[in-house]
Amino acid sequence: MIATGVQWKRLKAPGVDRLQGAGVYYGGGATEALSCKGEVIYIVGGANSAGQAAMNFAKYAERVFILVRGSSLASSMSQYLIDQIEQMPNIQIWTHASVAEVHGESHLEEVSVLCSDTNKVERVPASAMFIFIGALPRTDWLNDVIERDERGFILTGPDLIRDGKRPKGWTPNRDPFLLETNIPGIFAVGDVRHGSVKRVASGVGEGSVAVQFIHQYLSKV
Ligand SMILES: Cc1cc2nc3c(=O)[nH]c(=O)nc-3n(C[C@H](O)[C@H](O)[C@H](O)COP(=O)(O)OP(=O)(O)OC[C@H]3O[C@@H](n4cnc5c(N)ncnc54)[C@H](O)[C@@H]3O)c2cc1C
CATH class of the missing domain: 3.50.50.60 (FAD/NAD(P)-binding domain)
Known part of the structure; x- marks a missing residue:
């Protein structure tokens, strides 16, 4: 039986390691989506796994933001998923965006997003953040x-x-x-x-x- 797992890429931003498991998660599936009912959540990453997760979370969350470093999802996500995401009124794609820092005492409360096009950092409220930046x-x-x-x-x-x-x-x-x-x-x-x-x-x-x-x-x- 092969059970050798994957090697996850880690998100290097202040606060991420401290709040991991307390609002900040690597990956995320149907169970987590259910617990995000009515909340504002952030998905980090622009590949198919991030898109599928966004579709999942959007069924329950009030608002889902997808943070993407590039100018669009086109180069990293399948078109059928992009089409589905565009049909979901509560999903917003935030391009040129990366996580600068996450904040919260004992649980995630806010995310600081670095907007590379304006070089400004926006601090926004967030109940949860799910990271999909690659698993090998x-x-x-x-x-x-x-x-x-x-x-x-x-x-x-x-x-x-x-x-x-x-x-x-x-x-x-x-x-x-x-x-x-x-x-x-x-x-x-x-x-x-x-x-x-x-x-x-x-x-x-x-x-x-x-x-x-x-x-x-x-x-x-
Ligand atoms: C930072 C982080 C946070 C997470 N948080 C949660 C969470 O809160 N809740 C949750 O349910 N899941 C969480 N997960 C996911 C969870 O850890 C994995 O889904 C789970 O561990 C997968 O189990 P596995 O047995 O498939 O692989 P692993 O747990 O990765 O185990 C695989 C093992 O195989 C060994 N191995 C690899 N290659 C070889 C080889 N060639 N020969 C021998 N041994 C080898 C590895 O060293 C490792 O010990 C998290 C993952 C990460 C990275």
């Missing part, structure tokens, strides 16, 4: 043996079925199990897996589910 799975060692997506995350289960066909070289008379890779009996769980939620609870849950599949695999070998 570092799976190069798998070479071409285990199938991975274009960013190196490991494909498992249904993600391996293309046009109704099982992966190349697949021999068992069954589809790959939910968390199984393209090599029968090798499983991947947690952050390293393509499409993972990137949360402790989901990683632990996937690990225990994969154990059940491993028992099934071993019982048939």
